[in-house]
Amino acid sequence: xxxxxxxxxxxxxxxxxxxxxxxxxxxxxxxxxxxxxxxxxxxxxxxxxxxxxxxxxxxxxxxxxxxxxxxxxxxxxxxxxxxxxxxxxxxxxxxxxxxxxxxxxxxxx
Amino acid sequence: xxxxxxxxxxxxxxxxxxxxxxxxxxxxxxxxxxxxxxxxxxxxxxxxxxxxxxxxxxxxxxxxxxxxxxxxxxxxxxxxxxxxxxxxxxxxxxxxxxxxxxxxxxxxxxxx
Numbered sequence: 001x002x003x004x005x006x007x008x009x010x011x012x013x014x015x016x017x018x019x020x021x022x023x024x025x026x027x028x029x030x031x032x033x034x035x036x037x038x039x040x041x042x043x044x045x046x047x048x049x050x051x052x053x054x055x056x057x058x059x060x061x062x063x064x065x066x067x068x069x070x071x072x073x074x075x076x077x078x079x080x081x082x083x084x085x086x087x088x089x090x091x092x093x094x095x096x097x098x099x100x101x102x103x104x105x106x107x108x109x
Numbered sequence: 110x111x112x113x114x115x116x117x118x119x120x121x122x123x124x125x126x127x128x129x130x131x132x133x134x135x136x137x138x139x140x141x142x143x144x145x146x147x148x149x150x151x152x153x154x155x156x157x158x159x160x161x162x163x164x165x166x167x168x169x170x171x172x173x174x175x176x177x178x179x180x181x182x183x184x185x186x187x188x189x190x191x192x193x194x195x196x197x198x199x200x201x202x203x204x205x206x207x208x209x210x211x212x213x214x215x216x217x218x219x220x221x
Contacts, residue, residue, distance in 0.1 A: 041197045041215045048209035096154035
């Protein structure tokens with residue numbers, strides 16, 4: 001069993017839909033990261049969370065430390081949101097991130 | 110705003126050759142992380158440096174070495190390249206894990 005699991009693996013949506021991507025982890029963490037990777041590879045850091053909720057534009061990320069679960073929400077989705085969204089956790093007392101397998105999102109006009 | 114700069118963006122090498130990848134972190138970031146992402150795979154942690162000292166080590170082959178220099182840039186040296194080393198190599202920088210990571214655009218290494 002992977003230490004970080006995401007669901008769904010693939011997601012398609014129509015423009016304007018509300019999107020939720022889920023992440024569950026099984027290890028103690030210092031922080032959880034949501035990343036976006038576009039075709040061609042570049043990774044962009046969207047959020048780093050250790051508790052509660054963060055919002056940036058149309059993106060919202062929440063984390064429940066007790067349940068070891070985080071969600072990434074995209075409101076009013078747009079085709080340019082199409083990308084792979086990756087959940088990664090930083091484990092207690094280490095530098096490395098452990099990556100989830102990613103959720104491939106396609107938003108159609 | 111300055112971002113994490115990686116060079117080169119693309120690199121093609123033959124088997125058994127040597128490659129050097131460079132990473133220039135965001136100014137005042139004291140930590141550099143290297144990740145390797147094979148085709149269709151998750152990024153895997155290789156190694157990290159904090160204040161020019163190695164701080165953590167992941168699944169980095171013995172053929173690879175890395176260091177962080179006095180100006181905080183980092184270099185990943187890869188020798189005796191194998192076909193399986195073909196991957197996207199990411200560098201990320203941060204401030205002692207506190208404020209999150211900023212990733213570079215990656216260096217795509219192809220070994221032929």
